[in-house]
Amino acid sequence: MRLVFAGTPEPAVPSLRRLAASAHDIAAVVTRRDAPLGRKRVLTPSPVAAVAAELGLPVIRADRLDADVTAEIAALEPELGVIVAYGGLVREPLLSLPAHGWINLHFSLLPRWRGAAPVQHALIAGDARTGAAVFQLVPALDAGDVFGDFAIDVPPGATAGELLESLAEDGAGLLAGIVDEIAAGSAVARPQHGEPTYASKLGDDDGRIRWDEPAVAVLGRIRGVTPQPGAHTTIEGARLKVLAAASAPEGAPLLAPGALALHAKRVLVGTATTPVALDRVQPAGKGAMPAADWWRGLRDTALVAGS
Incomplete structure (x- = not known):
């Protein structure tokens, strides 16, 4: 034809x-x-x-x-x-x-x-x-x-x-x-x-991570908006892109939704259920990097995502 x-x-x-x-x-x-x-x-x-x-x-x-x-x-x-x-x-x-x-x-x-x-x-x-x-x-x-x-x-x-x-x-x-x-x-x-x-077509707000959702929903959103429009959150008003994340390792402590912590060399963020582990991130104005490297550059470790 x-x-x-x-x-x-x-x-x-x-x-x-x-x-x-x-x-x-x-x-x-x-x-x-x-x-x-x-x-x-x-x-x-x-x-x-x-x-x-x-x-x-x-x-x-x-x-x-x-x-x-x-x-x-x-x-x-x-x-x-x-x-x-x-x-x-x-x-x-x-x-x-x-x-x-x-x-x-x-x-x-x-x-x-x-x-x-x-x-x-x-x-x-x-x-x-x-x-x-x-x-x-x-x-x-x-x-x-x-x-x-x-x-x-x-x-x-x-x-x-x-x-x-x-x-x-x-x-x-x-x-x-x-x-x-x-x-x-x-x-x-x-x-x-x-x-x-x-x-519907996704916009920037669809990529905003809702840390008060269960971990499975948080990870589904991150994966669903990767690579476009991209998953993101804020840390003390600064935008942080989340390029890759996974379920928290076994034995990870429970955290309040949005609370960050380092456990077994993994950066964890609390959700409504179990935490998720950030694997790769991109801070505003910088290139992509392992989440652990980003964490080492933070001055304040008592941070809350979405703040």
Whole structure:
């Protein structure tokens, strides 16, 4: 089939590579415009744009799929649109433009966690299982019939970045197989069943650690917002990023929520239940460092996180 692929961040790259290596023809790759990155704010192509250029595929850069972009895609006469984490909505008339419409690879077990940040919300909520699904795009948010999915157990200690990387690789194979089935006329989609939950885009406040929550919820939040938007707390008004944390070692003392202590060379912070151990942190204005090194630089050891 003749395809149009829409995607932007790194998790969309495995799907693009897989489809580019298939028998299908990618007429164009749609991705968001180059964005300023780094301290020098250098305009940088999206990961999908960079790979499309490497593969010699035509690229349409657009932050919105407006009338001009719709006309540009219409001229390509695609039979199927494929979208993976593009970062924008596909509306009519573009939605119905390809003969087979658009399909979307989504990183959750629909209808759980429809929306922009499914992997992050799954970890924050403490889900034991997650997965990915390929569904028919419809006007309602992530509500279309599902062509196929797979489920996995959430790996212990996995961050959102690590889990998304794994799902993106496995999801690329699922997506490619379903594109083949649509081309062969053998694809069958089923309606979604169950009560939907929604995964809104995360903001900075979602990364603020709530030390008055149980340890399992604290660790779920830290892992769910890593690497973006990032977990953080405050120590006497100064921001501290928490890059990695784990359950406290056996025999660790109980601490009041937010109270810090050093035990067995581990920096502990109290929660509503057992403490958590900070492994890697980044103080304001400094680079990332082991939490024990940060602790040795403190003058006052009677500190409370969140203060």
